[in-house]
Amino acid sequence: MDRRLACAALVLTGPLALLFRALTQWLPPVPGFGLGLAVYWLLLAVALWRHRGWSLRPARPGLPAIHGLVLLAGLAAPSGLPALVRLSPHVLAAVLLAAALNGALEEAFWRGALLPRLRSWRDSLAPGLIFVLWHLAPLAGAVAFRPAGMAALQLLGGAALLAVPATLARLRGGTAGAGAIGHALVNVLTFATVAAHAPG
Template identity: 50%
Template sequence: MDRGLALSALVAIPGLAALFHLLARSGLRPLDVCLLGLSAYWLLLVIGLGRGGWSLRLRVPPISIALACLLPALLLAAFALPALSRLSPHVLAVVALAAALNGTLEEAFWRGALVPRLGPGDRGKAVVPVLLFALWHLAPATALAKLDMPGGAAGMILGAALLGALAMVARLGSGSAGFPALCHVLVNLATFGILAATNGRPALP
């Protein structure tokens, strides 16, 4: 594990939580708060990725691991289809772009740059990055308090812990964050689509 990046992430989480809190109190619509807060988060991920040492090559892990990671993502995406079908084309485009950015950047950082040399025998070293990934989700929980979302903030944090664990297992099994990124984008497409459909149209194009 890259300890410098892990420490940077640990320091950044309270700052991101404060940003989400301030944005939530600003009078902006909740979805706009999420988009602005996530934009700041993505910028920090890009800065962290500048240190290199990560791979997003699409290497498929052993079939049992691949199914364990992909099936929940596909089931969630299928569950979200009615919500996605209610979105206008431009909102669906924003949802798809946000899902692709978030899923790809998160996997490149949390399962890539943070653990650049992690192999199948390094399961113990994978625990801290999974915990940090779940911990980061406390930051947007402030904004989610005003959103209508199944499971609420607690559901998001528990879901992130489960997704993070499955993605890390896939990362260990494949040697790359590419396959977990694919699963993560599907999960984000479903969750962001449900958020957009149940909370109205975001103001940002």
């Protein structure tokens, strides 16, 4: 694990939680949450640019792990698919773009740069815990959505569930590429559900 990146992620979780909370109170929840994500993505992009050497291209297939990610997306489908149908075209486009960006950047950082030499799933336990804890930051803004309990379950529970097959994909594939695809699929359904339940 890259300790400097891990420490930076832990230190920034609190300020980012305050930012998400403030933005979803000052702005309508969806734009506020989106702006919070944009700041987070910018921080990830800067960290990845400075780190160099990360890759999303799989060195070898990780089919069992990919199956796990697809199964996880299937578990999110009952709430996510009806929500996708209810979204307007411009919100749907924003959801798809956000899901692709989030999946690629998070996997490149959390299962890529943060884990430069992943040899065993045990190496990923501490980074996986930090990944789940980081989701307290967007949760601080997601409480503006209804029902807030569903947002908490999707953000924290979803992060914990996602970490397992994404780490397996990293172990089997050599890079975070397969995880990024599965992560984006899960994000499409999760972001669609959040957008569909936005107040107003």
